Amino acid sequence: xxxxxxxxxxxxxxxxxxxxxxxxxxxxxxxxGLVGTFLLLRKRALTADALSHATLPGIAVAFMIMVxxxxxxxxxxxxxxxxxxxxxIGVLAxxxxxxxxxxxxxxxxxxxxxxxxxxxxxxxxxxTELPSGSAAGLSxxxxxxxxxxxxxxxxxxxxxxxxxxLVTTFLHKEWTLLCFDEKFGSVQGWPVLRLDILLMVxxxxxxxxxxQSVGLVxxxxxxxxxxxxxxxxTTKITPxxxxxxxxxxxxxxxxxxxxxxxPRMPTGPIIVLICGLWFIxxxxxxxxDGLIIRQWTRLYLNRRIAKQHILRAMWExxxxxxxxxxxxxxxxxxxxxNKRTVIRLLKKVSKLNYVTQLPxxxxxxxxxxxxxxxxxxxxxxxxxxxxxxxxxxxPTHVDRDADMIEHVLGRDLVxxxxxxxxxxxxxxxxxKIGVTL
Amino acid sequence: MTWSIIDTWIVIIGALCAAGCAIxxxxxxLRRMSLMGDAISxxxxxxxxxxFLITGTRDPMAMLxxxxxxxxxxxxxxxxxxxLGKVEAGASMGIVFTVLFAFGxxxxxxxxxxxxxxPDCVLYGSIELAWFDQDPEGLxxxxxxxxxxxxxLANLLLFLLFYKEFKITSFDPALAKAQGFHPSFMHYxxxxxxAATAVAAFETVGSILVVAMFIVPPATAYLLTNRFGMMFxxxxxxxxxxAIIGHxxxxxxxxxxxxxxxxxxxxxxVATGALFLVAWVVSPLDGMLVRMWHLFSTRLHVVREDILGxxxxxxxxxxxxxxxxxxxxxxxxxxxxxxxxxxxxxxxxVVSKTKLLWSLxxxxxxxxxxxxxxxxxxxxxxxxxxxxDVHQLHQSAERLEHITTPEMQVKLGNAKEDxxxxxxxxxx
Numbered sequence: 062x063x064x065x066x067x068x069x070x071x072x073x074x075x076x077x078x079x080x081x082x083x084x085x086x087x088x089x090x091x092x093x094g095l096v097g098t099f100l101l102l103r104k105r106a107l108t109a110d111a112l113s114h115a116t117l118p119g120i121a122v123a124f125m126i127m128v129x130x131x132x133x134x135x136x137x138x139x140x141x142x143x144x145x146x147x148x149x150i151g152v153l154a155x156x157x158x159x160x161x162x163x164x165x166x167x168x169x170x171x172x173x174x175x176x177x178x179x180x181x182x183x184x185x186x187x188x189t190e191l192p193s194g195s196a197a198g199l200s201x202x203x204x205x206x207x208x209x210x211x212x213x214x215x216x217x218x219x220x221x222x223x224x225x226x227l228v229t230t231f232l233h234k235e236w237t238l239l240c241f242d243e244k245f246g247s248v249q250g251w252p253v254l255r256l257d258i259l260l261m262v263x264x265x266x267x268x269x270x271x272x273q274s275v276g277l278v279x280x281x282x283x284x285x286x287x288x289x290x291x292x293x294x295t296t297k298i299t300p301x302x303x304x305x306x307x308x309x310x311x312x313x314x315x316x317x318x319x320x321x322x323x324p325r326m327p328t329g330p331i332i333v334l335i336c337g338l339w340f341i342x343x344x345x346x347x348x349x350d351g352l353i354i355r356q357w358t359r360l361y362l363n364r365r366i367a368k369q370h371i372l373r374a375m376w377e378x379x380x381x382x383x384x385x386x387x388x389x390x391x392x393x394x395x396x397x398x399n400k401r402t403v404i405r406l407l408k409k410v411s412k413l414n415y416v417t418q419l420p421x422x423x424x425x426x427x428x429x430x431x432x433x434x435x436x437x438x439x440x441x442x443x444x445x446x447x448x449x450x451x452x453x454x455x456p457t458h459v460d461r462d463a464d465m466i467e468h469v470l471g472r473d474l475v476x477x478x479x480x481x482x483x484x485x486x487x488x489x490x491x492x493k494i495g496v497t498l
Numbered sequence: 499m500t501w502s503i504i505d506t507w508i509v510i511i512g513a514l515c516a517a518g519c520a521i522x523x524x525x526x527x528l529r530r531m532s533l534m535g536d537a538i539s540x541x542x543x544x545x546x547x548x549x550f551l552i553t554g555t556r557d558p559m560a561m562l563x564x565x566x567x568x569x570x571x572x573x574x575x576x577x578x579x580x581x582l583g584k585v586e587a588g589a590s591m592g593i594v595f596t597v598l599f600a601f602g603x604x605x606x607x608x609x610x611x612x613x614x615x616x617p618d619c620v621l622y623g624s625i626e627l628a629w630f631d632q633d634p635e636g637l638x639x640x641x642x643x644x645x646x647x648x649x650x651l652a653n654l655l656l657f658l659l660f661y662k663e664f665k666i667t668s669f670d671p672a673l674a675k676a677q678g679f680h681p682s683f684m685h686y687x688x689x690x691x692x693a694a695t696a697v698a699a700f701e702t703v704g705s706i707l708v709v710a711m712f713i714v715p716p717a718t719a720y721l722l723t724n725r726f727g728m729m730f731x732x733x734x735x736x737x738x739x740x741a742i743i744g745h746x747x748x749x750x751x752x753x754x755x756x757x758x759x760x761x762x763x764x765x766x767x768v769a770t771g772a773l774f775l776v777a778w779v780v781s782p783l784d785g786m787l788v789r790m791w792h793l794f795s796t797r798l799h800v801v802r803e804d805i806l807g808x809x810x811x812x813x814x815x816x817x818x819x820x821x822x823x824x825x826x827x828x829x830x831x832x833x834x835x836x837x838x839x840x841x842x843x844x845x846x847x848v849v850s851k852t853k854l855l856w857s858l859x860x861x862x863x864x865x866x867x868x869x870x871x872x873x874x875x876x877x878x879x880x881x882x883x884x885x886x887d888v889h890q891l892h893q894s895a896e897r898l899e900h901i902t903t904p905e906m907q908v909k910l911g912n913a914k915e916d917x918x919x920x921x922x923x924x925x926x
Contacts, residue, residue: 106589107533114706161786162778164527168717171532172774175710179767182622182707183748183760190757203621204603278540278706282596285589293583325607330600337597344583352582 063322071321082207083317085215086274086332088222090283090309093267095229097284098291098305100264102240108155110281111174113268115151116144117181117277120202121188128191135198137214141269148265151177205276205329214273221270225263229302236260237298275329283309286336293347312336366468369437371406372415375426376434377494385426386419395494435487441467442488443478449491450482456491504629509745511628511642512766515702516737518650519711521657522691524733527716528668534573535712537595538689539696539705541572543620544602551609562697569693570686572598623704623763642702649698653691665726703763710767715740718774721781736773744769800900801839803869804829809858810866819855867923872902874916881917888917
């Protein structure tokens with residue numbers, strides 16, 4: 062375990078090395094969160110994966126060219142330009158395969174990804190044999206090698222992050238349009254194709270910059286995971302951009318800190334794992350479409366439906382009686398529930414003051430419960446009447462349909478139905494009540 | 499090039515591995531799930547790492563079980579995130595496999611003292627060294643050949659056994675379900691096959707190049723045939739071919755430039771890509787050459803008919819002959835196409851040439867009359883049913899005349915005069 066002193070040293074960024082890595086990956090995380098949001102909404106997640114794999118031959122080719130012309134083969138800028146060019150070639154090849162063959166996107170992505178990666182491995186092996194210049198560090202781009210970052214790299218990442226933030230702010234509206242309604246955009250006269258190309262160029266830039274710290278196999282994770290996590294916290298685009306950038310930034314920071322503190326923790330994979338952790342948290346606990354919230358809404362709805370069903374059953378059993386009292390058995394007779402369920406539901410609604418149990422063992426609808434039950438029954442029967450009158454469905458077949466719709470009838474709709482059917486009181490049930498035997 | 503027993507075995511192992519991958523790969527490509535192969539082959543790594551950590555040995559059985567379990571987990575998680583979390587399929591795969599791959603890398607770094615496996619092996623595999631890893635009985639067969647061979651046989655057996663199930667669930671999952679097959683059972687069986695194949699191939703070509711073996715030969719075969727069974731035969735053939743070309747070029751091409759050689763696994767992936775490129779261009783079904791030829795022959799057909807039409811209308815006005823340049827101007831196309839068109843028509847004895855001028859023969863006059871009849875009848879028809887500006891009628895009729903069959907012409911009616919006031923040539 063790292064000592065407290067170590068932790069403080071890392072957190073306060075005292076070491077030059079830690080400072081460079083932490084600031085660099087934080088900038089990268091923010092930039093990729095921003096671009097990744099649009100990439101995710103545009104459904105291009107795996108195109109970015111192919112793009113990042115396609116950069117490998119670019120790195121090798123750039124190295125060979127630089128060595129051949131007598132420069133230092135390790136110039137980062139040169140290597141990244143090579144990577145960028147091949148990344149773009151990869152995307153073009155995917156588009157070419159998709160438009161001129163009958164193969165679909167998935168196969169096109171797989172072909173480009175694996176073949177160009179294979180080409181990259183071949184070229185790297187050859188590059189290591191070049192007489193001048195050592196290619197030993199080149200394979201560091203595959204899994205990332207954050208520890209080798211220097212101040213200038215962190216500055217590059219910072220500059221890229223700021224420029225991407227600027228471009229995103231500037232093109233925020235246009236890219237949103239591109240993601241949600243491309244055709245409408247082109248009808249409105251926006252240069253949709255150029256906007257799309259610009260987005261992919263931004264993705265390529267972020268990927269290329271990410272090569273050094275997280276590596277090309279995992280670069281796509283930095284792009285999509287923060288954006289996908291952010292989606293569970295908001296459904297609006299601006300908050301989503303901010304959330305994705307923050308999640309990316311935070312994951313970068315945590316990842317760099319953990320890898321500095323714990324021995325033998327490669328930075329890139331750790332950052333991706335922390336991104337993954339964010340995703341799991343958001344997936345489960347996010348307020349928009351998160352697992353918990355969805356289960357809870359469903360449970361809530363089910364309860365409301367059960368409550369309305371028992372109310373209607375009670376009312377229909379007592380229909381026409383002077384005193385609204387009934388036995389459990391009579392409810393069991395009209396519904397397909399067993400006795401235990403009926404008693405459980407009765408106890409639940411009695412807490413809401415809808416019914417009371419009489420000393421004789423019979424149940425009595427309270428005045429409040431009677432009114433509420435009457436409302437539910439009315440909705441049910443109005444819908445039945447509507448189906449019979451306007452949808453031409455046989456009276457014996459409307460019960461089930463009305464069963465589903467009665468819970469979601471709003472006040473406006475009920476008013477409309479009343480007008481349409483000319484019904485102010487509770488209509489008679491059009492069919493026999495109870496389980497037909 | 500010096501060829502030895504080692505090279506022979508490298509090619510055999512590569513071919514077995516590639517052929518074994520081609521079978522599940524072809525089903526994946528047909529189901530448009532190629533990238534599931536990509537995702538699962540990445541997650542072989544954490545599977546192996548976990549198996550190492552639990553058993554502490556390189557027992558192949560433990561590795562196989564570990565990877566298959568993690569592979570199935572991948573398939574399950576991708577599905578779950580996609581449906582429960584409302585995430586698009588591609589993004590869901592991207593999330594699952596990157597996180598699991600990262601997990602595998604961390605485990606490997608943590609366990610580096612206990613196990614001898616390094617990231618390079620993950621990338622390149624070790625097909626070059628496969629010969630030295632002989633089987634325990636000393637039959638002279640490398641272990642890699644046995645592993646990949648067994649995998650190929652198993653895949654082949656499963657595929658033949660479930661041939662019709664795979665076929666129906668690939669093309670029409672709804673029908674398959676209605677008929678009582680179990681699409682989800684077939685799905686997870688395919689995922690198991692993919693994961694097991696990926697782990698068998700892992701040592702040979704590494705975890706990322708497996709993707710090339712899975713996807714590229716089947717995709718190539720898909721471009722070459724329309725038959726389900728044929729696609730598998732072609733895919734296996736192409737993958738074996740790629741293995742041979744890959745190794746041969748890995749040890750020869752770099753030597754032309756003064757290098758000693760390159761990664762065989764990488765070269766095999768590139769070879770699959772090269773074969774794909776060839777199929778892309780020359781496929782008889784819809785390769786680029788075929789498409790271009792179709793386009794060209796259609797254009798030539800239209801130009802030939804236009805030549806006849808122009809010459810006929812000329813005769814109608816009393817002139818008989820034209821220069822090729824005048825023809826190409828009248829039709830609005832390149833002189834080159836007109837020249838070829840005229841030559842073909844001359845060969846068919848439809849037009850004749852006197853000095854530099856071209857005119858219709860008797861036979862040509864008949865053909866041209868039919869064509870102009872179609873054109874003018876279309877103008878009448880369009881004018882009647884889709885009233886529009888009289889000048890636009892000509893443009894529409896100009897297109898329709900080339901695709902009018904004799905039966906259609908009969909149905910177009912028997913008008914005597916077109917909307918411009920010209921005579922409709924009589925039906926012969």
